[in-house]
Amino acid sequence: MTWSRRLFLTIALIAFQSVSAEWGEGWDPVDPPIPTGKADKVEVVEFFWYGCPHCFDLEPAMEKWTEKLPANVEFRLIPAPLNPRWTVHSQFFYAAEALGVLDQLHKPLFDAMHKKRRKLYTKQALIDFAVEQGIDRKAFTDAWNSFGVHVKVQQARKLGQRFALDGVPAVGINGKYKTSGSLAGTYTKMFKIMDELVAKEQATLKP
Template sequence: MPWIRSLFFVFTLLMLQTVSAEWGEGWDPIEPPVPTAAPEGKIEVVEFFWYGCPHCYTLDPLMEEWVAKKPDNVVFRHVPAPLNPSWTVHSQFFYAAEALGVVDKLHVPLFEALHDKRRELFDKQSLIDFAVEHGVDRKNFTEAWNSFGVFVKVQQARKLSQRFQLDGVPAVGINGKYKTSATLAGSYPKMFQVVDELVKQESQSK
């Protein structure tokens, strides 16, 4: 009957409006919320990235600028998201560097080597050699890479990426409740506006 089809159309439209009302402008909610690693009273902002991603390379200096000016109550951390198996080696690289306290020495150079110099750094041996090129002890870096602690960190990064329902990088998670990206927000400047607004909202709710 025509009136049944009309009623179904109206019901569907109302349902879509209800769903849309639960989603933000330039961000998606995370349901259920993800527990954060931030101390009590702090707001956690997480950047999910992959070294092989050109968009992540573009975002990296912009994110560093934002981090330099972030509110004092914000705790920021990088998460090298292993969204597929081939990305895992870069997650291991990051966490091995983190374990040795040499992220600042290796993070930007690896991005530059991959995207500016087009170097093929996509396997364990080449990445360890790269760390050695930049003054890191081979034995120490290899041991860190093979350590249980790095294995656990990679698994945690994989699980966190799944809980944030990521379908790509770069992406930013805010306090375990929201995610945004340049795709969702429309541009990098708008993405940072979204991050600032959500950080402010979360700060007011503390």
């Protein structure tokens, strides 16, 4: 091997190691980091889609994990509208949130789609479903069509883009890291990574 090729390979290896050092095992950095606006809390966000079977399967474990979070960790669900088909479910989520009935609709929609195999993929079908759960049709439709819900859906779309998501479920930690079952290898390892990254970010909080 010539000295020039040896030098080239050495430089390439150093460069690769430098880049690799920025990544953890089972998570990726978010570059640039996304400000959360919360200096005294660590923000954890879960991106999901109601039609995703993996999101449905993960929900019980995620609920159990969130129940143990300390006061300085804030958890949010983000109904990621990563493509046009998913947008109606994002609108459903934020309409329910705007009316204060998300607890009444969130789990039933998951169950309807994955346990009962109902095809709830259109605005009309989702509004009808909300009515089945006892929600006033006009109130829910008005919330769905409201400017506030439109803004929330656009914010969710942009946040997914900034996290460079390629699928769900995925978890963002304090706007700096993302992990998922595919990145971590297993959901058990994903939760371990989440614990480690949350603890790391807790150490940076202002008192």
